[in-house]
Amino acid sequence: MKIRDLKIAWRILLKQPGHSLIVFLGLSVSFCVCFLLLGYARYSFEYDTHVPDAKRIFLVKHRLNVLGYPAWVDFNDWPLKASLSQSGIPHRLSFVGIDSPSMSVDSRTARKTLLAHVDENFPSMFAIKTLQGDLHATLAKPDAIALTVKTAAKFFGTEQALGRSLTIENTPFYVGALIQDPPDNTTLAFEALKGSHEESYRRAYVQLPPHVDVRMVEKHLQAVADETPFSKAHQNQATSKVRNASEKKAIEIRLTSLADTYFDRDLVGLNNLVRGDGRIVFALSAVALLILFLAATSFINLNVARTLRRQKEIGVYKMLGVSRTRIIAQFINESLLLSFAATILGLLLAWLVLPLFSELMNRQLGELFCLSNLAWSLLFALMVGLLMSLYPTWLALCVNAQHALAGRGNSETLAGTRLRHGLTILQFGSAMAFGAVALAIAWQTAYSTKANLGFVPDNLLVLPFNSDLSEADSRTFRDALLRLPYVKDVAVSFWPVGEDKAGVGFASLRASNGINVYPNEEGVSLNFFAVHGVKFLAGRDFDAKIDAPKAAKKMVLNLAAVKALGFPTPQAAVGQFVQNIRGKPEQVQIIGVVPNLRYRSAHDAEVPRSFIPAFWPNTLTILTDGNLPEAATHIAGLWQQHFPKETFDIKSSTSLIAQNYEEDLRMSKLLMIAAILSLVIAASGIYVLSAYSVQRRVQEIAIRKIYGAKTKAIALLLGKEFAVIMLGSALIGLPLGAFAISHYLSSFVERAPMGGWTLLFALSVALLIAMISSLRHALLAMRISPMSALRD
Structure with missing residues (x-):
């Protein structure tokens, strides 16, 4: 040239x-x-490549096929650690639980932080680099925590973070180690680490040597899962659909390598797990x-x-x-x-x-x-x-x-x-x-965000709330909310409508015709349906005089649950008794039937749900007069007075539904x-x-x-x-x-x-x-x- x-x-x-x-x-x-x-x-194809042995580290997932809507979940609630220890299979196991508690240095710095509860194997398996302090000693102490560089800067600025104190949900901790920030393209995102030796309801990762066949490990874990009390208890209670579906197990086990987790379509919707399509x-x-x-x-x-x-x-x-x-x-x-x-x-x-x-x-x-x-x-x-x-x-x-x-x-x-x-x-x-x-x-x-929702979201605000309303402070806050301008009523529930938690908590119902159904169980306050503007298809709403949460053996079903139980019409279901056979068997009366409230996106069929009276909420749903910005401002001020060290995270119900899309x-x-x-x-x-x-x-x-x-x-x-x-x-x-x-x-x-x-x-x-x-x-x-x- x-x-x-x-x-x-x-x-x-x-x-x-x-x-x-x-x-x-x-x-x-x-x-x-x-x-x-x-x-x-x-960037997407390089997820988790920073972990040296990503192809030999496997996420243990399972699903409950007895449910009418089986979904893969990643938490462990069966004897995984004991079964692998007794198998003689060479391995390393790490349990990880991630939540988003409010973390603060003082009342002005409260913010939700991704906190990973991990064991002693986690740092070496996932190549965690310690910059300051002793990470292993920190994870061994109940009052110590390790922060990433970015998180430390958020709370302490340019000041030295090591040895400083902070609080997590009003519990004091000190910073025992400073660790390198995980890369942005990781499926296991966190901002802080805390030691924990609990196993149940945590994500389990198992690392296998190259000569160990992962399918052999899957078969071993499947055999163990088949012997758990849950599997045995549900062998004769599965629906006919499940019994005829290629001889599926009550609990089905699969292992997915860390290198494939980001694109694993089974893991859609899992909390605190970054994934893509x-x-x-x-x-x-x-x-x-x-x-x-x-x-x-x-x-x-x-x-x-x-x-x-x-x-x-x-x-x-x-x-x-x-x-x-x-x-x-x-x-x-x-x-x-x-x-x-x-x-x-x-x-x-x-x-x-x-x-x-x-x-x-x-x-x-x-x-x-x-x-x-x-x-x-x-x-x-x-x-x-x-x-x-x-x-x-x-x-x-x-x-x-x-x-x-x-x-x-x-x-x-x-x-x-x-x-x-x-x-x-x-x-x-x-x-x-x-x-x-x-x-x-x-x-x-x-x-999809507006049609056939089953309720009216326009004037609703949703506020995460983890305190039991039986506690005086929580009741005081709820009562103060009701006195605020622009606020008309307040309902409580396990989860907000629009947030899919199918499979997290479920009941086991048996109708008089012998049909077993495992609906998602939604705990709600007695005014839940009134606040959400739900129109009953049949029957009545909860009544505070006769349906007190601790005494009532009553439930409201959605239309999907009524059909699954074999009732020809919503009217035919009202007044009938079903047996709740999960835990201590008891007879529960169906008092009402509501449309299928759209908890899930319109990509998925709505699942059977049972609504029971409960006052131990995860969510407050606040009915306003339509002036959402003003109502949110007054609620924020009230929150700061009652819970100054907790993160305020209020959303409109409409925006919550839009998140599904x-x-x-x-x-x-x-x-x-x-x-x-x-x-x-x-x-x-x-x-x-x-x-x-x-x-x-x-x-x-x-x-x-x-x-x-x-x-x-x-x-x-x-x-x-x-x-x-x-x-x-x-x-x-x-x-x-x-x-x-x-x-x-x-x-x-x-x-x-x-x-x-x-x-x-x-x-x-x-x-x-x-x-x-x-x-x-x-x-x-x-x-x-x-x-x-x-x-x-």
Whole structure:
């Protein structure tokens, strides 16, 4: 490569600055998108790679198949440690429990902190690096805690943290060690460590040597689980559906390696476990490459047009004896110059939008601009530049010098023209598909957050609250809430509606017909349904006079539980008795039936639920008069008075429901951005293509005008070419969009009434943009002077 070649390439680009700028900006934005999305993909595939033996550390998970909605959970409530110790299998075992207690140095610094309760094996298994203090001694002491560097800075600033005191849920601790921050891409995120030797209801990780077969360990643990009291007790109580389902066990055991945990689809919805969807990561990577391909297509269209206009120049080169190698080098240099310049601008754009992208993806992606990623970007730019130069270079080599100098050259074959038209069709087809799918996801998400919820969330605020209302301080706070302005009533419950805790706590009910059902058990206050605006399908609500929590043997069922128990109608269930056979058997009367309150997202069918009176809550649900911001402000002040060292974390019920659709909203935003970028790139492609088409047909248009062709005829002549392109785009993009929409909606049990409006809207926008993009050159063609055109 010579400096002279680069100067020539630069002058060629500046001959048509408008066209060059459009293509250059399209390439730059596409490189920006590629860097962010492919960087995110790499970040996702590197989860937990900081752990040296990640492929041989396994998360122990199990599910209860006796439930009508079996879900994989990660806590351990059976004799795992004893069974492995007695098996003779070489291993190391670590139990980890993660919660988010309020941690504070004083009343002004209270904040929820991810606290991991771990044993002595955890630091070595997960490569925890100690920076100050003695981590093993800290974990052995009941009043000591280890903080990460970032957490220590949050509480103590630049002051020395080691040896300082803080409180966790009003219990004093001191900082015994300072540890390195875990990387952002870890499935086991924490901000502090505390020693604990408890095993039950904690996440279990087992490390196995390379020669130990993990499936053999699974079989051993399955055999142990089959002998637990729970499995034996439920062998004859499982529903007929479970008994016939491939001989499933009451407790089913599986092991997932730490290296595969992030993409393990079984672990969707687990608390305090970071995970992602591999299908989405692959899809976003494909979108990034497709957008880059579409932008490169615009450059190829522009370069082909330039090559055809440079035929005399190329003919002169050949007549002067310029070698084929020099011609090839010239065209490759032009492509590489544009590719590298676009890459540099694209990286700058990526750096500017990275904070927004990190927020959109809900990941800390500050490390994307590492040396390896930048090196890969430059290598990628080199490859793209070389690929973009192939077709224009081939056209240049095919130029016949004599024909070109005589003005008769036209090196592009019919196949080449069709190829470029096909690429333009792909541009608009992709834009149509992206736009239609993005609109469909947004429409379905909006529908899911508002329709068929079973309750009225508009005026509700949700406040986590872990104190028992039998305690005086808790009752005092609840009573003070009721006296606040804007507050009309307060209900308590185990969990808020909109937060899926299916399988965490369940009852075991047997109807008189012998059917066993294991509904999720929801403890609620007597005014729970009134506060939530629930309309009963049959029966009555709880009554404070006769349904006191400690004395009542009454329950309310949702519609799913009524159907599961075999009652033909909600009315038929009211007044009936069912036996609760979990724990001490007792007869419980069904006093009412409510609709299926939407605890889960609309992706999943609502599960059977039983509601029982209870006053040991995890959640306060506050009914306001509709002025949510003012009510939240007054509640915050009251909270500070009663619980100054605990974190205040209030949310609207509507926002809590929306959290179930965060992934859907994220995909909708990304696809909408992809659709906009595709439309812009396609518009630039049409713009360049129309310029080339008009230039190629100047003499034809001039002759037609001499023979009396009107403006309308010229417009139709040019319009036919673009009509074919848009028809082809619709035939490709709309079926792809319809297929993708159908596939997406198939994951919902409740679908929005949609029809084909998203497809028609995407088609209309694409047509409008195509018309605007080609309008300028069409008008120029209509104003062509026949004499000037023929003289040229």
